[in-house]
Amino acid sequence: MSEPISTPPPLPPRPAADVARETSDARTAHRDGYDPATDPDDTGVPNGLAGEPSDVGRGFFRALFDLSFRTFITRRLASVFYLVGLIAIGIGFVVYLVGGLVQGVAALWFNLGAGISLIVATLVLVPVITLLAIIALRFVIEGVVALIAIAENTERTAENTRR
Template identity: 70%
Template sequence: MSDTTPPVPPLPEQPAADAARATPAGASATAAGPSSGAAGADPDDTGVPTTLGGDPADIGRGFFSALFDLSFRTFITRRLASVFYLVGLIAIGIGVIFYFVGGLVNGIGALWFNPGAGISLIVATIVLVPILGLLAIITLRFIIEGIVALIAIAENTERTAENTRGSSA
C-alpha cells in the first residue's frame, strides 16, 4: 500500500464573512449586475431579482391590493386557508346530510319491495356515509395544509435569501 494522501483543495483568500464585510457599502448584488464581475455581483448569476423592490410596509398591505398584485410577491393563500377550510367543511357537511337522508329514504322505500335490500341499504348508509365524510374532511385538511406549507416554505426561503445577502449598511 502506498502512503500517498489525496490532494487538499486550496483555502480561499479570506473567510466568507470577511468578504461580505469588505463589500463596499453602496454596492449591492443588483447594483453591480451579474455580468459585471464586481465583488458584489450575484454569485449564482441566475438572473433572479435579488430584492423584492418596494417598501417593507407592503408586507401588511390590504387584501385587495395583494389580490391584484401582478408580480405575485404577496401570498394570499395563507390568509384564505381558513376560509377555504370552512367552506369545504360546510360543503362536506351538506353532502353527508344529503347522502345520509337520501340513503335512509331509499332504504325505507326498498323495505316494501325487498326487505333484505332495504335493511342492507340502511345499514350501509349509517356506516359508510359518516366514514366517507370523515375521510373527506381529513383529505381536505391534508390538501389545505400541504398548500399552506408550500407557501410557508416559499416565504421562509425568500426571507432566508434576504438575510443571506450582503448587508448594504
Template identity: 65%
Template sequence: MSDATPPVPPLPEQPAAEAARTTGAPDAASAPVYDPATDPDNTGVPTSLHDDAAAVGRGFFSALFDLSFRTFITRRLASVFYLVGLIAIAIGFVVYLVNGIVGGASLLSFSLGGGITAIIATLIIVPLIAFISIIALRFIIEAVVALIAIAENTERTAQHTRR
C-alpha cells in the same frame, strides 16, 4: 481485510464559542425578538422579520391583484377555504344520508333484506366518507399553507444572503 482505522480530522484551532465571539457575530440586542403570543396566524413564522416595507401597507385586494405574485394570500384564506370545505362536506353528508335512508326505506316494500342492508350501509358508509373527506381537506390545506410558508421563508433567506 485490513484493520486500518479511518483518518481522524484535525481539531480546530479554537472552540466554536470562542470563534463566534471573535468573528463579530451579530448582537442579540439588534435582532428582533419573536414573541409567539403576538403571532397573528399561529404558524410559528415570525412576522416581525418581514423586510418588504412596501408590503406592509398593502391590503387584501391589492395583494389579490398583484400580478407579480410577490405577496401570498393563501395563508390568509386558509381558514376560509377550510370553513367552505366543511360546509360543503356537511351538505353532502346530509344529502347522501337522507337519500340513502329514503332509498332504503323505499326498498323495504320490495325486499326487506335489501332495504335494511341499504339503510345500514348508508348509516356506516356516509359518515365514514364524510370523516375521511374532512381529514383529506385538512391535509391538503395544511400542505398548501406549509408550501407557502416554505416559499416565504426561502424568499426571506434569499433576501438576507444577498450582498
C-alpha cells in the same frame, strides 16, 4: 456500539441577534416593519403583526391584484377555504344520509333484505366517508399552507443572504 459524545457542539462566534442587527438595512426594516433589536425570540423572522389594523384589508387587496405573484394570499384565506369545504362536506353528508335512508325505507317495500342492507350501509359508510373527506380537505389545505410558508421563508432567507 460506540460511546455517546459528551462534548456539546461549539457555539457560534456571535449571537444571531447581533448578526441580524448588522446585516439588516433601513429599507428592509422599514418595509417589513421588522427591527431585529426588538425581536423577542432572536430568530430573525418578522412576526407580521406590525402596522395598523386598518392596513389589513388594503394589504389583502393589494396582494390579490399583484400581477407579479410576489405576495401570497393563500395563508390568509386558508381558514375561509377550510370553512367553505366543511360546509360543502356537511351538506353532502346530510344529502347522502337522508337520500340513503329514504331509498332504504323505499326498498323495504320490495325487498326486505336489500332495504335493511341499504339503511345499514348508509348509516355506516356515509359518516366514514365524510370523516375521510374532512381529513383529506385538512391535509390538502395544510400542504398548500406549508408550501407557501416554505416559499416565504426561503424568500426571506435569500433576502438576508444578499450582500
